[in-house]
Amino acid sequence: MDDELQQLLRLPIGDRTDRFLHLLLEPRFLGYWTFARPLDRGVEIADVLTWYDDVVLLFEAKTRAVGTSDLRWAARNLEDAITTINERATLLRNGQVQSFRNKWRGQVQWDPTRVRDYYGVVVLNHLSEPFDPRELVPTAFRQSAIPIQVFSLEDLTGVPPISWTPQSEA
Numbered sequence: 001m002d003d004e005l006q007q008l009l010r011l012p013i014g015d016r017t018d019r020f021l022h023l024l025l026e027p028r029f030l031g032y033w034t035f036a037r038p039l040d041r042g043v044e045i046a047d048v049l050t051w052y053d054d055v056v057l058l059f060e061a062k063t064r065a066v067g068t069s070d071l072r073w074a075a076r077n078l079e080d081a082i083t084t085i086n087e088r089a090t091l092l093r094n095g096q097v098q099s100f101r102n103k104w105r106g107q108v109q110w111d112p113t114r115v116r117d118y119y120g121v122v123v124l125n126h127l128s129e130p131f132d133p134r135e136l137v138p139t140a141f142r143q144s145a146i147p148i149q150v151f152s153l154e155d156l157t158g159v160p161p162i163s164w165t166p167q168s169e170a
Contacts, residue, residue: 013065017125017153018047021061024156038100040110045088045097047123051108054116056092058085061153064126071128075136078122082140082148085120089146092118118146125153 004023011019022036033052038045048059062077091097097110122133133150134141141148 013063017061017063017123020153021059021123021156022048032102032104035100035102040091040097040099043091045091045100046085049100051100051115054114056089056115056118057121058088058118059121059123060085061123061125064124071131071136073126074124074128074131074133077124078133078137078150079140081122082120082137082144085122085148086145089118089120120144120146120148122148122150123153123156124150 007019009016018037022034033050035046035049035051037047038049046058047061050057050059060081062081064073064077092110092115093112095110095112097112099110100108102108
């Protein structure tokens with residue numbers, strides 16, 4: 001197995017999805033503008049944040065570790081992710097964040113006056129029948145201050161869901 005896969009398998013289940021999402025997005029959004037789990041004064045701003053010019057994408061990933069998820073799991077986690085994204089967008093807009101760091105740019109000062117648009121992206125990593133997230137949690141979408149899009153990890157990768165549990169843990 002290659003080193004990145006070995007590193008992923010050593011992480012706790014939820015962290016695996018976050019790291020995989022970063023590995024997936026980093027080359028597509030150019031690592032220069034992508035920040036993995038950016039922290040500001042101990043608060044995680046997003047699982048992955050992409051800041052390019054006047055646009056910020058806040059990614060939140062939710063993972064169902066075992067079994068097939070029912071719609072209650074999906075609804076609960078969608079509501080949680082949408083709430084978190086909106087709270088973090090408010091922190092960013094209000095200038096309550098000081099800076100971000102990534103390996104290409106180092107420490108980058110946050111300037112909320114440069115950002116015009118915020119978008120939220122929820123990535124669900126779970127096995128389930130297809131569903132429409134807007135029908136599942138309509139109130140969360142209506143109350144969201146920013147546009148929210150929902151993808152499955154399969155939507156982003158084109159790879160059917162796989163077990164994230166290494167053979168030794170199965």
